[in-house]
Amino acid sequence: MRKKIVAGNWKMNKTLDEAVALVSEVSNMIKDEVTSDVQVVLCTPSLYLTTLKPYLEGQTRIALGAQNCHEKASGAYTGEISAPMLKSIGISYVILGHSERRQYFGETNAQLAEKVNIALANGLTPIFCCGESLEQRQNEIHLDFVRTQLTEGLFHLSPEQFANIVIAYEPIWAIGTGLTATSDQAQEMHEILRKHIASHYGAEVADNTTILYGGSANEKNAAELFAQPDVDGGLIGGASLKSREFTTVVKANK
Numbered sequence: 001m002r003k004k005i006v007a008g009n010w011k012m013n014k015t016l017d018e019a020v021a022l023v024s025e026v027s028n029m030i031k032d033e034v035t036s037d038v039q040v041v042l043c044t045p046s047l048y049l050t051t052l053k054p055y056l057e058g059q060t061r062i063a064l065g066a067q068n069c070h071e072k073a074s075g076a077y078t079g080e081i082s083a084p085m086l087k088s089i090g091i092s093y094v095i096l097g098h099s100e101r102r103q104y105f106g107e108t109n110a111q112l113a114e115k116v117n118i119a120l121a122n123g124l125t126p127i128f129c130c131g132e133s134l135e136q137r138q139n140e141i142h143l144d145f146v147r148t149q150l151t152e153g154l155f156h157l158s159p160e161q162f163a164n165i166v167i168a169y170e171p172i173w174a175i176g177t178g179l180t181a182t183s184d185q186a187q188e189m190h191e192i193l194r195k196h197i198a199s200h201y202g203a204e205v206a207d208n209t210t211i212l213y214g215g216s217a218n219e220k221n222a223a224e225l226f227a228q229p230d231v232d233g234g235l236i237g238g239a240s241l242k243s244r245e246f247t248t249v250v251k252a253n254k
């Protein structure tokens with residue numbers, strides 16, 4: 001049985017006081033209201049991870065994650081954060097290949113393959129993002145484009161390594177735009193990705209791979225998206241910045 005996950009990607013938002021308040025509120029709400037075995041991951045700005053950790057003490061359902069890491073273990077890379085650093089502060093997840101990183105920081109599939117390697121070598125679970133632009137969808141090349149992102153970013157891994165990967169499908173045209181993929185569009189792509197994984201790793205690995213949907217998912221549409229057979233949860237941006245809305249999204253992943 002694959003894991004159900006709802007991850008919040010806070011992106012570059014919140015001051016420290018706001019971050020502490022949000023984590024505390026989410027932690028209390030999840031403790032009181034969530035009975036299912038859904039795994040919650042809060043990908044806050046890396047700067048706050050160490051401070052936030054004690055606020056989740058004893059909270060088994062919520063893990064902390066980073067939003068990126070560098071592909072090298074250490075060295076002269078001013079401003080960067082490495083996988084060993086994240087490991088050293090007890091972080092379990094890292095988002096890799098978010099479309100904003102690909103777009104604004106020029107991250108390539110080859111570079112992401114290296115980031116995936118170093119994340120896994122340090123015991124981090126990568127949340128590997130993929131997704132097409134509106135133009136690619138309109139030109140009907142979106143299926144091939146997203147399949148290639150997986151092939152080039154992940155398919156060098158052994159089946160044992162791949163078992164530690166979480167995929168997040170995020171159509172770029174749906175991110176922060178209020179334009180959500182319909183549940184049918186999400187299901188179509190998730191099913192295609194699962195088949196693509198099966199073609200390389202076999203049906204058992206594919207069946208056990210958690211595939212999240214991201215892109216304007218919120219308290220109104222989450223239940224329908226998560227009800228799709230190949231949608232195992234969400235990577236939530238804007239709606240993860242408000243405790244009540246985020247908890248409602250988490251509760252929708254039954």
Ligand SMILES: O=C[C@H](O)COP(=O)(O)O
Pocket residue numbers: 009098170174175176177178214215216217235236237238239
């Ligand atoms: O990582 C999260 C996604 O980019 C989705 O962001 P959004 O929910 O604000 O559209």
